Amino acid sequence: xxxxxxxxxxxxxxxxxxxxxxxxxxxxxxxxxxxxxxxxxxxxxxxxxxxxxxxxxxxxxxxxxxxxxxxxxxxxxxxxxxxxxxxxxxxxxxxxxxxxxxxxxxxxxxxxxxxxxxxxxxxxxxxxxxxxxxxxxxxxxxxxxxxxxxxxxxxxxxxxxxxxxxxxxxxxxxxxxxxxxxxxxxxxxxxxxxxxxxxxxxxxxxxxxxxxxxxxxxxxxxxxxxxxxxxxxxxxxxxxxxxxxxxxxxxxxxxxxxxxxxxxxxxxxxxxxxxxxxxxxxxxxxxxxxxxxxxxxxxxxxxxxxxxxxxxxxxxxxxxxxxxxxxxxxxxxxxxxxxxxxxxxxxxxxxxxxxxxxxxxxxxxxxxxxxxxxxxxxxxxxxxxxxxxxxxxxxxxxxxxxxxxxxxxxxxxxxxxxxxxxxxxxxxxxxxxxxxxxxxxxxxxxxxxxxxxxxxxxxxxxxxxxxxxxxxxxxxxxxxxxxxxxxxxxxxxxxxxxxxxxxxxxxxxxxxxxxxxxxxxxxxxxxxxxxxxxxxxxxxxxxxxxxxxxxxxxxxxxxxxxxxxxxxxxxxxxxxxxxxxxxxxxxxxxxxxxxxxxxxxxxxxxxxxxxxxxxxxx
Amino acid sequence: xxxxxxxxxxxxxxxxxxxxxxxxxxxxxxxxxxxxxxxxxxxxxxxxxxxxxxxxxxxxxxxxxxxxxxxxxxxxxxxxxxxxxxxxxxxxxxxxxxxxxxxxxxxxxxxxxxxxxxxxxxxxxxxxxxxxxxxxxxxxxxxxxxxxxxxxxxxxxxxxxxxxxxxxxxxxxxxxxxxxxxxxxxxxxxxxxxxxxxxxxxxxxxxxxxxxxxxxxxxxxxxxxxxxxxxxxxxxxxxxxxxxxxxxxxxxxxxxxxxxxxxxxxxxxxxxxxxxxxxxxxxxxxxxxxxxxxxxxxxxxxxxxxxxxxxxxxxxxxxxxxxxxxxxxxxxxxxxxxxxxxxxxxxxxxxx
Numbered sequence: 009x010x011x012x013x014x015x016x017x018x019x020x021x022x023x024x025x026x027x028x029x030x031x032x033x034x035x036x037x038x039x040x041x042x043x044x045x046x047x048x049x050x051x052x053x054x055x056x057x058x059x060x061x062x063x064x065x066x067x068x069x070x071x072x073x074x075x076x077x078x079x080x081x082x083x084x085x086x087x088x089x090x091x092x093x094x095x096x097x098x099x100x101x102x103x104x105x106x107x108x109x110x111x112x113x114x115x116x117x118x119x120x121x122x123x124x125x126x127x128x129x130x131x132x133x134x135x136x137x138x139x140x141x142x143x144x145x146x147x148x149x150x151x152x153x154x155x156x157x158x159x160x161x162x163x164x165x166x167x168x169x170x171x172x173x174x175x176x177x178x179x180x181x182x183x184x185x186x187x188x189x190x191x192x193x194x195x196x197x198x199x200x201x202x203x204x205x206x207x208x209x210x211x212x213x214x215x216x217x218x219x220x221x222x223x224x225x226x227x228x229x230x231x232x233x234x235x236x237x238x239x240x241x242x243x244x245x246x247x248x249x250x251x252x253x254x255x256x257x258x259x260x261x262x263x264x265x266x267x268x269x270x271x272x273x274x275x276x277x278x279x280x281x282x283x284x285x286x287x288x289x290x291x292x293x294x295x296x297x298x299x300x301x302x303x304x305x306x307x308x309x310x311x312x313x314x315x316x317x318x319x320x321x322x323x324x325x326x327x328x329x330x331x332x333x334x335x336x337x338x339x340x341x342x343x344x345x346x347x348x349x350x351x352x353x354x355x356x357x358x359x360x361x362x363x364x365x366x367x368x369x370x371x372x373x374x375x376x377x378x379x380x381x382x383x384x385x386x387x388x389x390x391x392x393x394x395x396x397x398x399x400x401x402x403x404x405x406x407x408x409x410x411x412x413x414x415x416x417x418x419x420x421x422x423x424x425x426x427x428x429x430x431x432x433x434x435x436x437x438x439x440x441x442x443x444x445x446x447x448x449x450x451x452x453x454x455x456x457x458x459x460x461x462x463x464x465x466x467x468x469x470x471x472x473x474x475x476x477x478x479x480x481x482x483x484x485x486x487x488x489x490x491x492x493x494x495x496x497x498x499x500x501x502x503x504x505x506x507x508x509x510x511x512x513x514x515x516x517x518x519x520x521x522x523x524x525x526x527x528x529x530x531x532x533x534x535x536x537x538x539x540x541x542x543x544x545x546x547x548x549x550x551x552x553x554x555x556x557x558x559x560x561x562x563x564x565x566x567x568x569x570x571x572x573x574x575x576x577x578x579x580x581x582x583x584x585x586x587x588x589x590x591x592x593x594x595x596x597x598x599x600x601x602x603x604x605x606x607x608x609x610x611x612x613x614x615x616x617x618x619x620x621x622x623x624x625x626x
Numbered sequence: 627x628x629x630x631x632x633x634x635x636x637x638x639x640x641x642x643x644x645x646x647x648x649x650x651x652x653x654x655x656x657x658x659x660x661x662x663x664x665x666x667x668x669x670x671x672x673x674x675x676x677x678x679x680x681x682x683x684x685x686x687x688x689x690x691x692x693x694x695x696x697x698x699x700x701x702x703x704x705x706x707x708x709x710x711x712x713x714x715x716x717x718x719x720x721x722x723x724x725x726x727x728x729x730x731x732x733x734x735x736x737x738x739x740x741x742x743x744x745x746x747x748x749x750x751x752x753x754x755x756x757x758x759x760x761x762x763x764x765x766x767x768x769x770x771x772x773x774x775x776x777x778x779x780x781x782x783x784x785x786x787x788x789x790x791x792x793x794x795x796x797x798x799x800x801x802x803x804x805x806x807x808x809x810x811x812x813x814x815x816x817x818x819x820x821x822x823x824x825x826x827x828x829x830x831x832x833x834x835x836x837x838x839x840x841x842x843x844x845x846x847x848x849x850x851x852x853x854x855x856x857x858x859x860x861x862x863x864x865x866x867x868x869x870x871x872x873x874x875x876x877x878x879x880x881x882x883x884x885x886x887x888x889x890x891x892x893x894x895x896x897x898x899x900x901x902x903x904x905x906x907x908x909x910x911x912x913x914x915x916x917x918x919x920x921x922x923x924x925x926x927x928x929x930x931x932x933x934x935x936x937x938x939x940x941x942x943x944x945x946x947x948x949x950x951x952x953x954x955x956x957x958x959x960x961x962x963x964x965x966x967x968x969x970x971x972x973x974x975x976x977x978x
Contacts, residue, residue: 011656011971013935021937026736099798106802130769132736135933153867156897160768163926169735171926175942176933177967187942187953190930196899197867200875207880214847226883228869231907475848478841587797625801 012137012178015043016050019090019116022133027172028115030133031161035180036142037578040092040118044081047088054089062086062113069107073100075568075621089113093129094120096578100624112167121150121158130164133172139185149182155189201229201444205544206482208451209460209467209475217465224444237440244433247426254423257412263423266416269407286324287341292388294324294340299362300353302374302381303328304345309377311351311370313361315340327361331374335360347381454543458487473602477595481509483544484537485592489599493532494606499613500562501526502606505533506596507589508554509547517576519552520559530554556582557589561616568620583621590617627679632671635682636664643685645970651678656970657936726944726957732929750775753892753919754782760914761891763866765901767924772894776862777810779892784815784830788859793836793881795868803864804833836863840877843884858889866893869904887913897922932960934967 013021015032022028034040054062063086070077079101085091091114093105106129108114117131121141136158140147150158163171175186211223224230259265294315297303301312303326310328313335318325324340351373354366362370407413455461460471467475474486485506488494494502504526522530530551537546560571572579593610600607627635636644641660644667648655652666671678749766753775756762764772780790792807794800797820807816817829819838834842839861846855861881869878885891891908895901901920908916930942940959949955 171928174931191953194897194899197870210844226911
């Protein structure tokens with residue numbers, strides 16, 4: 009493990025230089041807790057006056073939030089004047105720490121970077137030990153905005169003349185990220201507009217469909233898309249300007265005309281390689297004019313001694329042995345018929361291409377051939393007879409004789425590149441202007457498919473109540489309600505399922521057992537979520553998380569401490585889970601006009617859920 | 627080599643070399659000074675004298691063959707010289723002519739300012755004045771006093787018998803503000819709405835999370851008005867940089883789009899890169915123009931420091947304050963210490 013400064017030494021160094029109170033940002037909750045533990049072995053005590061001051065402030069907070077009276081960290085905090093503050097703590101404990109800090113009772117707070125975005129919580133000094141934070145399972149570098157947010161906690165207005173941001177190296181630090189963050193300009197922010205099902209339903213409830221495009225156009229998303237489109241439009245104007253000298257010539261659209269011509273021209277030469285004057289019959293026959301073949305000429309017959317292609321034109325040629333012993337080189341076209349008869353012949357590499365003996369033999373055999381010989385049937389390929397359609401149109405082009413031909417040829421490469429760019433930009437602009445609307449329409453299609461919207465894009469009876477569910481995974485929840493998955497389910501089961509839908513953290517841990525009833529209900533929910541996955545990302549649906557809520561609601565005598573003992577989940581996380589479940593349940597409670605029994609069950613769950621710690625904060 | 631010879635040889639070496647020698651031999655050697663380090667090394671050398679000596683000689687030979695170390699690591703044996711601005715070829719920037727700030731000067735001025743009557747900053751006054759004419763977006767560094775603008779704006783709107791809604795992204799923040807506003811305006815004039823609870827929902831100043839406001843606006847648009855939106859005079863959106871939050875940003879957009887036209891919008895945001903874009907956007911969709919109040923000067927000036935694991939504190943930059951736009955304008959001492967830290971923590975054999 010590479011080193012970093014020991015927390016006790018760190019605080020000591022800060023105290024010496026009068027840099028306290030300080031907020032020390034650490035990588036993880038565990039690091040904060042371990043830093044606190046490391047003080048257990050020190051002998052440093054605060055002077056009694058300060059211990060008393062901490063006690064006074066704590067008593068005030070405990071009056072308001074009795075749940076923290078027994079908090080295990082209180083003695084440590086009072087003894088050393090240092091506290092930890094992170095998402096694993098109860099909100100009321102965090103309030104206590106904030107209150108202590110505000111009264112100047114603490115020397116330091118160990119916190120995670122979530123604090124930076126959270127509360128108004130300044131100090132004289134912030135200590136930065138990391139340059140990256142955990143975001144959705146991955147560590148990513150802090151952005152400039154985040155570094156400044158963190159550093160911004162240094163220096164209390166009216167209490168400090170100067171604030172200090174102190175970097176101390178740890179294994180998780182890249183100094184460049186921090187210095188860039190401290191000295192740079194914060195990043196531009198971008199719209200994160202997502203079109204959700206409840207948004208579509210609520211918008212269609214309030215406004216007719218033909219106003220939708222106008223409403224979407226008011227979003228910051230569209231504003232930023234328009235900005236991008238405008239950049240492209242400026243580029244497009246520039247391309248237009250560059251294209252001006254390439255205006256109409258003999259033909260109005262010479263660029264595409266030339267492109268087509270050029271294409272056809274290339275195509276044509278490609279299709280007829282080296283046999284411009286070779287009729288298809290000859291080409292077909294040529295394959296069969298092998299050594300020894302008897303070929304019919306216009307007046308006589310001959311024997312093929314060899315076949316070859318002429319040197320210059322590459323035209324098909326044959327060497328023939330004619331009756332009487334003449335050996336002639338003649339084009340293959342001279343052959344009128346190819347007979348189905350091959351004579352034996354011993355080939356030779358040089359003139360006369362076969363041994364003198366076999367010439368004698370061949371001549372004799374040629375004389376002896378019967379006057380009628382079977383003709384070799386040769387199939388002439390059809391497509392060769394009818395030339396390619398494109399090639400045929402070559403005659404239609406005026407380009408070869410056009411006066412601006414050379415100019416077109418010269419400019420074409422540049423002009424067509426510009427033209428392509430122009431078309432690409434035009435398409436991109438189109439997409440930028442309409443993408444939001446297309447996404448909106450996709451959602452409409454899905455809602456029509458499930459029957460929340462009528463074919464005329466009016467809210468159906470189902471849609472009327474479904475629009476009141478305005479939380480994540482709304483489609484899954486409304487579909488569950490429609491499938492009556494919760495009919496007869498106890499408030500505890502209902503709340504448990506809601507919390508498994510609400511919880512989106514996959515941190516592992518130990519959890520209580522789930523009841524068989526909850527298990528089968530969750531299986532049902534999981535199946536439905538799976539089937540909805542093309543339309544909505546399925547939630548994690550953790551059974552172990554659901555079990556916590558089930559225990560809390562199923563057993564009203566269970567105390568907060570008792571619940572915390574059943575799991576390794578941090579207090580603050582349990583609190584957040586239950587608070588979020590509460591939010592989901594209150595959305596279900598909103599359906600009391602259409603689904604009275606469900607709403608009743610939800611409100612019972614809410615009433616049981618909200619006890620102890622959960623009752624303290626508004 | 628006798629022990630005395632070895633000790634003499636070690637004493638002659640720069641501390642950097644000793645640290646490299648100690649890597650893997652001495653636990654937590656980075657916390658030790660040179661004398662302690664030599665002591666520790668000698669104690670260790672008893673275990674494997676041959677290996678120790680050969681490693682030491684190899685390091686010395688290595689050092690002599692590359693007499694000039696990498697630029698990032700100025701000669702360690704002369705830190706004083708480095709601290710006094712010896713020109714350094716690799717990191718030469720025009721600003722480097724002035725000598726880096728000394729620790730004493732950097733630490734000067736810590737303390738509590740004398741209590742003085744609160745006088746609003748000009749930008750705060752300007753924000754409040756502009757709010758009379760249209761929407762306002764405030765983009766200033768954290769801790770500059772955005773809350774003052776929110777409180778004053780709310781007070782003025784309530785004096786005109788208009789309702790004020792204040793939203794924040796987090797329930798925890800809402801609670802803090804609720805307590806704060808109750809102290810300022812009195813509990814009977816402040817209400818809070820959360821997902822499932824309404825306290826004093828008829829109060830002229832309502833605090834809620836942005837999601838709740840969005841839902842209210844949807845309900846109002848759907849015809850089920852359950853809030854006096856017609857008397858709504860001011861909507862304050864705190865921490866509006868949440869507009870860029872991947873999951874929740876859309877809620878801020880919806881809220882701004884559907885905010886009733888007679889209500890003024892006051893967006894309070896930390897420093898962001900493109901506040902003028904947001905102002906332009908608001909101007910383009912709302913009937914009144916949107917004014918941008920923006921500055922990047924902190925009320926309490928900020929200084930950056932570097933604390934080495936051995937407890938040595940130095941300024942991080944060559945200047946007293948933050949040198950905006952010059953991320954490489956590091957204090958030579960901080961640069962040296964960090965390079966040493968990296969060198970020590972790097973797995974052996976791998977060099978930057």
